[in-house]
Amino acid sequence: MTEKYLVYLRKSRSDGDHETVEDVLSKHETIIQEFALKTFGNTIPDNCIYREVVSGETIQDRPMIKTLLDLIQNEPIKGVLTIEPQRLSRGDLSDCGTIIRAFRYTDTLIITPTKTYDLSDKFDRKFFEMELMRGNDYLEYIKEIMMRGRIASVNEGNFIGSVPPYGYDKVKIGKSYTLVPNAEADTLRMIFELYANDKLGTTMIANRLNDLGIKPRKSPYWTNASIRDILHNPVYIGKIRWNWRKTIKKYENGGIITSRPKSDPDSWMIVDGKHEAIISEELFQAVQMRFGNTPRSKVNHELVNPFAGLIRCQCGKVMIQQAQRKGIRTRIHCPNQKYCGNKSAACEDLEQVITEALNNIIKDFQSKLSENKPRYNTSSEIINTLSKELNILENQQNKLYDLLEQGIYTSAVFVARNEALAEKRNKIEAAIIKAKELLQSAINYKEMIVSLSDAVEVIQRKNISPKRKNILLKSVIKEITYSRKKDDSCKSYDPPIFISVSLIF
Numbered sequence: 223m224t225e226k227y228l229v230y231l232r233k234s235r236s237d238g239d240h241e242t243v244e245d246v247l248s249k250h251e252t253i254i255q256e257f258a259l260k261t262f263g264n265t266i267p268d269n270c271i272y273r274e275v276v277s278g279e280t281i282q283d284r285p286m287i288k289t290l291l292d293l294i295q296n297e298p299i300k301g302v303l304t305i306e307p308q309r310l311s312r313g314d315l316s317d318c319g320t321i322i323r324a325f326r327y328t329d330t331l332i333i334t335p336t337k338t339y340d341l342s343d344k345f346d347r348k349f350f351e352m353e354l355m356r357g358n359d360y361l362e363y364i365k366e367i368m369m370r371g372r373i374a375s376v377n378e379g380n381f382i383g384s385v386p387p388y389g390y391d392k393v394k395i396g397k398s399y400t401l402v403p404n405a406e407a408d409t410l411r412m413i414f415e416l417y418a419n420d421k422l423g424t425t426m427i428a429n430r431l432n433d434l435g436i437k438p439r440k441s442p443y444w445t446n447a448s449i450r451d452i453l454h455n456p457v458y459i460g461k462i463r464w465n466w467r468k469t470i471k472k473y474e475n476g477g478i479i480t481s482r483p484k485s486d487p488d489s490w491m492i493v494d495g496k497h498e499a500i501i502s503e504e505l506f507q508a509v510q511m512r513f514g515n516t517p518r519s520k521v522n523h524e525l526v527n528p529f530a531g532l533i534r535c536q537c538g539k540v541m542i543q544q545a546q547r548k549g550i551r552t553r554i555h556c557p558n559q560k561y562c563g564n565k566s567a568a569c570e571d572l573e574q575v576i577t578e579a580l581n582n583i584i585k586d587f588q589s590k591l592s593e594n595k596p597r598y599n600t601s602s603e604i605i606n607t608l609s610k611e612l613n614i615l616e617n618q619q620n621k622l623y624d625l626l627e628q629g630i631y632t633s634a635v636f637v638a639r640n641e642a643l644a645e646k647r648n649k650i651e652a653a654i655i656k657a658k659e660l661l662q663s664a665i666n667y668k669e670m671i672v673s674l675s676d677a678v679e680v681i682q683r684k685n686i687s688p689k690r691k692n693i694l695l696k697s698v699i700k701e702i703t704y705s706r707k708k709d710d711s712c713k714s715y716d717p718p719i720f721i722s723v724s725l726i727f
């Protein structure tokens with residue numbers, strides 16, 4: 223063989239998790255080598271085989287495809303063998319464009335066991351593009367499903383992060399992961415005790431650990447920031463906090479840069495974990511209390527009303543909190559009280575009423591969720607079945623191309639059959655979207671229940687600053703309408719408080 227061929231191998235998500243990268247690559251390699259032997263009379267030498275072992279989404283993140291693209295641009299390569307077009311690109315349009323341009327302008331063939339693509343040929347290029355786009359749809363779909371799986375998994379209290387927090391090891395129980403305390407747990411307890419009981423600052427704690435020769439996980443030394451992160455992490459009282467750091471992708475200098483900044487507290491999710499707590503609730507609260515009481519900014523400017531901007535009187539005015547005075551319960555009132563006739567309420571009473579209202583909404587959501595449970599459960603099965611049907615259709619479409627290529631089908635027959643398949647495909651895709659929506663509504667209910675439960679907890683906790691309470695509540699509640707009128711049927715001085723809550727979702 224005088225002409226040079228390369229092989230590109232990559233595991234994709236469609237291969238599933240039950241096989242390792244090595245297994246998938248060697249399986250594909252066998253298929254491709256058998257094909258090469260049959261077609262060219264010999265196999266491809268090992269130094270011409272490019273095996274992608276990382277799972278990057280873009281060309282930038284996949285070193286082997288980068289090398290391969292460089293090679294075909296600098297050396298006369300006749301063709302690249304791969305198991306299917308989608309293996310070459312799984313990314314966005316710009317990645318697909320890069321691949322197509324590279325192969326097209328270097329006259330390099332893309333050879334798969336079922337079809338050879340010559341991208342200088344318009345017809346082939348179209349087919350190839352279609353294949354790549356199809357791969358991309360599939361990827362987006364898989365990503366979405368995986369993300370939902372993650373949220374559901376957090377709701378169940380599993381640990382879904384990649385690195386376990388200090389003090390814990392990650393262990394697999396059944397299908398999911400959780401945390402178990404390890405030898406670092408003693409140091410962890412010491413950190414909390416030094417802060418809450420011995421009243422040391424975070425810098426002093428870091429220094430003491432460094433003096434004792436105790437090492438953190440990754441960095442050589444403890445810093446006040448790492449101590450602070452630990453002291454704030456509810457994982458140590460058995461909670462799972464998710465969304466704390468979201469991965470953010472940015473397009474910069476021609477590449478995608480990922481970063482993980484700490485996100486807004488209002489997008490956090492905190493649920494009871496399956497794992498054992500290392501720190502008692504009391505100790506954790508004592509630490510948070512001390513954080514709350516340590517003045518770091520001008521306390522005078524802090525918000526004092528946790529419901530600021532959230533409660534509107536029936537008359538339309540936003541309700542305000544009276545200045546705090548010693549010995550008198552703080553009250554919230556309508557500035558228009560004189561005219562609208564709605565009486566003021568003590569903050570504590572209002573908190574009570576709001577808590578009850580939120581609890582009722584939670585109960586309502588929970589019953590909706592359990593009523594429709596069978597429907598939600600079957601919708602994921604429906605998605606599975608339909609996806610399989612979609613796969614069958616795709617295979618049929620592939621065969622169609624082959625029949626056309628082999629001259630068995632005329633263009634007219636091809637177009638007619640292709641249209642029929644496309645119509646079927648649209649129907650199935652529409653049905654999948656419907657089933658996905660149903661599944662999503664179950665997940666939405668679960669998420670809303672978590673957020674509302676958080677809100678209830680936040681209202682009742684005394685150790686959270688009103689400002690933080692306000693931020694957290696505003697992430698769940700859109701507005702509360704308030705009325706408290708004395709009417710003839712009610713003789714008491716304190717008529718009941720009526721509220722209606724509208725939520726953000």
Ligand SMILES: [Zn+2]
Pocket residue numbers: 535536537538539556557558559562563564
């Ligand atoms: Zn009013």
